[in-house]
Amino acid sequence: MVQKVLNTFLNGVWPEKKDMIFKRGMMGIIWLCIGWSVLLSSASYAESKDLPSSKLEKVTLQLKWLHQFQFAGYYAAQKEGYYQAEGLDVDIRQRDLHENNIQQVLDHKAQYGVSDSILLLYQAKKAPVVIVAPIFQHSPQVLFTLASSGLDSPYKLKNKKIALYQKDTDGFSVLAMLHEVGVFPTIERTIKSDTGMLVQNQVDAYSGYLTNEAYLFRENNIPISVINPINYGVDLYGDMLFTSQKEVSEHPERVEKMRRASLKGWQYAMKHKAEMARYIQSHYGVNKSFKHLMYEANAIEDAMSLSTTPIGTLDEGRLQFIANLFQRHGLINNKVNLKDGIYRSSQKTIEFTPEEKKWMNQHPVINLAIDRSYAPVEFVDEEGRFSGIAKDLFQVIQHKTGIQFKPATDLSWPEAVEKMKQKKLDVFSAVIETEARKEYVNFTVPYFKFPMAIATRENAPYIADSKQLKGKVICVVKDYASHAKLKRFYPDLSLLLVDNPKQGIEAVANGKAYGYVDNVAVIGHHIKNSGLANVKISGEMPFRADIAIAIRDDWPELHSIIQKVLQQISSETYADISNRWLQVSYQKQYNWQQMTIVLAPILLLLGVFAFFNRKLRQTQIKLQETNKQLSILSVTDHLTGVYNRQYLDQRLDSEVERVNRYGSTFSVIMMDLDNFKKVNDQFGHLVGDEVLVVFAQTVEKEIRKIDIFGRWGGEEFILICPETPLAHAIQLAKKVRKSIEDQEYPEKITQTVSLGVAEYQTDEVINDCLNRADQNLYKAKQLGRNQVCPAMKVE
Numbered sequence: 096m097v098q099k100v101l102n103t104f105l106n107g108v109w110p111e112k113k114d115m116i117f118k119r120g121m122m123g124i125i126w127l128c129i130g131w132s133v134l135l136s137s138a139s140y141a142e143s144k145d146l147p148s149s150k151l152e153k154v155t156l157q158l159k160w161l162h163q164f165q166f167a168g169y170y171a172a173q174k175e176g177y178y179q180a181e182g183l184d185v186d187i188r189q190r191d192l193h194e195n196n197i198q199q200v201l202d203h204k205a206q207y208g209v210s211d212s213i214l215l216l217y218q219a220k221k222a223p224v225v226i227v228a229p230i231f232q233h234s235p236q237v238l239f240t241l242a243s244s245g246l247d248s249p250y251k252l253k254n255k256k257i258a259l260y261q262k263d264t265d266g267f268s269v270l271a272m273l274h275e276v277g278v279f280p281t282i283e284r285t286i287k288s289d290t291g292m293l294v295q296n297q298v299d300a301y302s303g304y305l306t307n308e309a310y311l312f313r314e315n316n317i318p319i320s321v322i323n324p325i326n327y328g329v330d331l332y333g334d335m336l337f338t339s340q341k342e343v344s345e346h347p348e349r350v351e352k353m354r355r356a357s358l359k360g361w362q363y364a365m366k367h368k369a370e371m372a373r374y375i376q377s378h379y380g381v382n383k384s385f386k387h388l389m390y391e392a393n394a395i396e397d398a399m400s401l402s403t404t405p406i407g408t409l410d411e412g413r414l415q416f417i418a419n420l421f422q423r424h425g426l427i428n429n430k431v432n433l434k435d436g437i438y439r440s441s442q443k444t445i446e447f448t449p450e451e452k453k454w455m456n457q458h459p460v461i462n463l464a465i466d467r468s469y470a471p472v473e474f475v476d477e478e479g480r481f482s483g484i485a486k487d488l489f490q491v492i493q494h495k496t497g498i499q500f501k502p503a504t505d506l507s508w509p510e511a512v513e514k515m516k517q518k519k520l521d522v523f524s525a526v527i528e529t530e531a532r533k534e535y536v537n538f539t540v541p542y543f544k545f546p547m548a549i550a551t552r553e554n555a556p557y558i559a560d561s562k563q564l565k566g567k568v569i570c571v572v573k574d575y576a577s578h579a580k581l582k583r584f585y586p587d588l589s590l591l592l593v594d595n596p597k598q599g600i601e602a603v604a605n606g607k608a609y610g611y612v613d614n615v616a617v618i619g620h621h622i623k624n625s626g627l628a629n630v631k632i633s634g635e636m637p638f639r640a641d642i643a644i645a646i647r648d649d650w651p652e653l654h655s656i657i658q659k660v661l662q663q664i665s666s667e668t669y670a671d672i673s674n675r676w677l678q679v680s681y682q683k684q685y686n687w688q689q690m691t692i693v694l695a696p697i698l699l700l701l702g703v704f705a706f707f708n709r710k711l712r713q714t715q716i717k718l719q720e721t722n723k724q725l726s727i728l729s730v731t732d733h734l735t736g737v738y739n740r741q742y743l744d745q746r747l748d749s750e751v752e753r754v755n756r757y758g759s760t761f762s763v764i765m766m767d768l769d770n771f772k773k774v775n776d777q778f779g780h781l782v783g784d785e786v787l788v789v790f791a792q793t794v795e796k797e798i799r800k801i802d803i804f805g806r807w808g809g810e811e812f813i814l815i816c817p818e819t820p821l822a823h824a825i826q827l828a829k830k831v832r833k834s835i836e837d838q839e840y841p842e843k844i845t846q847t848v849s850l851g852v853a854e855y856q857t858d859e860v861i862n863d864c865l866n867r868a869d870q871n872l873y874k875a876k877q878l879g880r881n882q883v884c885p886a887m888k889v890e
């Protein structure tokens with residue numbers, strides 16, 4: 096009976112996959128028959144936005160203005176099901192211009208609201224307002240003047256007339272700037288935006304936003320001057336998500352869910368600005384043009400400081416500075432106590448002991464020992480700022496503990512190591528565990544796991560066995576973990592010591608060393624950014640490069656504190672950090688122009704004899720190129736140019752062996768182009784082939800350098816993700832899915848892809864992992880195609 100029903104379904108809905116599905120056996124039948132009931136109880140189904148509303152907690156989010164891109168993150172959290180996945184039914188309300196939006200939250204007419212640094216005024220008045228998360232790191236509020244007026248400074252506004260909002264709560268940045276410079280113009284109150292007041296010379300200056308009114312002036316060709324409070328020492332937080340003390344005390348878990356989903360929504364919105372602009376137009380009746388919304392989106396990106404600051408980052412010291420600024424100029428009368436005015440999620444989810452809390456109060460500042468040249472893990476950028484994976488992670492730790500971490504950016508790595516030994520520095524922010532270091536520091540669990548790799552020149556063979564390094568000069572950074580491990584496991588190896596990874600990569604490129612050993616992420620970063628086309632990653636070493644935090648051994652309390660925080664950080668946060676820094680790609684061709692520049696002077700100096708050498712060189716190059724092409728053809732798919740099934744099988748076996756031997760993980764992502772048979776039937780196989788090529792090229796642009804991507808067969812592809820747990824692979828799969836959906840294809844074809852994800856389990860048969868990915872791929876198909884279906888871990 097089940098088979099009869101299944102036959103009918105497959106013939107009517109999915110005929111081209113009928114035979115393939117039956118070959119999947121009884122497991123496939125079970126999924127088709129009972130899949131929906133299983134999915135109803137799964138977390139992934141909660142994200143599909145179909146959870147019954149009766150089971151969701153109803154809350155209201157009160158916006159500070161009318162619907163526009165300014166609130167795109169909250170719309171995205173609702174649209175993408177992030178609120179629903181947290182069990183929330185959020186009613187997003189635009190501003191009633193006759194109401195005080197902050198008071199609405201205090202009066203419990205809404206549980207959450209959006210406002211800016213004016214919240215400090217309420218806290219000074221002892222109002223039970225709690226800041227949950229800043230969204231805009233800088234306020235986009237400014238003053239506009241006509242360029243022809245010459246009023247390009249707040250000092251020129253004395254006795255002038257400015258248009259300001261009806262309530263001071265909506266113009267606090269401007270008021271703070273005017274108080275800071277000691278200028279008090281005449282204020283003309285207006286309840287809504289009307290740039291005509293400035294154009295018609297009704298006022299001398301107009302308060303507005305770089306995200307909004309600036310566009311209107313530009314589109315109407317009205318030359319303006321912008322007076323920005325930031326340029327006069329008033330750098331306030333812009334929009335912040337806030338709530339009430341009542342909500343925090345009675346529903347702490349709900350506050351955390353609201354914060355988590357909202358930040359996730361903002362991450363989505365800023366990665367899909369065009370999509371969200373169209374969504375806002377169609378769902379919220381906004382009368383702004385698409386072009387205007389995109390202008391607003393780009394201006395908001397600047398206000399959020401996305402390139403340097405994770406969304407939701409709150410610097411308590413900066414907030415206190417703003418409060419002191421307001422108090423100094425009489426904008427607030429009482430001192431602001433931020434202790435109860437900031438939501439600290441760590442206190443709701445991490446249970447610190449009384450001893451640990453006491454220790455944190457006694458040690459508000461911790462000095463970090465960092466490596467200035469270990470990009471992308473950690474480094475000091477051109478402007479002298481601490482950057483990289485470790486920096487982003489310590490921002491999270493700082494937010495969850497309240498401890499300030501101060502990096503020693505002026506020390507070399509050997510100097511930082513010596514300071515740690517002397518206990519003049521407190522914490523290694525990113526190190527690999529070694530026996531020598533264990534004598535004076537305690538290590539946390541690793542927060543990122545990488546293979547230790549070796550880089551060689553382009554013409555070197557793949558290094559399958561470290562015995563191939565015998566007799567070779569190997570370069571390594573002095574005092575790095577790689578240095579210690581090479582000395583321990585290969586005492587007879589000839590080592591060339593350098594001061595930093597850049598020198599190591601250059602030594603290989605210049606032929607001073609055969610290979611350079613380091614963390615695979617560090618090697619990949621330096622190859623990508625050095626412009627050296629003759630260096631590649633040629634293999635992995637039989638020891639790992641797992642990055643951890645190390646704390647001086649006389650501070651066990653701090654070790655316990657940081658360990659608790661690391662274990663509490665979500666997989667999504669780890670994925671966001673890694674994706675921000677580990678997007679690297681291989682250079683796929685030689686830099687022949689650079690090669691010509693090198694060879695030309697030599698040929699000129701050799702004169703007549705160079706003719707014969709040149710002929711010989713050309714012959715050698717042709718032979719090498721022929722061998723290279725033959726090697727490439729043996730492992731690549733002839734149509735798409737990505738790896739073929741034979742090579743993918745080899746790499747899967749290698750990954751299984753590596754994981755089972757050294758302990759780690761990897762994930763696989765199975766991909767199948769949706770309705771591809773219709774493309775071939777309607778447009779022909781030549782067009783179908785073009786679509787496959789564009790598809791493969793699009794995926795290759797999105798994946799990381801360590802990933803292995805290839806064609807599994809027909810319109811089915813596979814992505815092997817080394818050192819990647821399930822949660823990270825799902826994030827990568829979602830990114831690929833979106834890129835495929837947005838890509839333009841021949842004949843204006845709309846093409847999407849379904850993806851199934853699975854994580855390899857130690858010592859299992861690789862086919863079991865592939866089957867899980869395959870089953871999830873077809874679950875994604877059954878759920879409507881164009882989506883990612885994660886695999887369930889084996890118990």
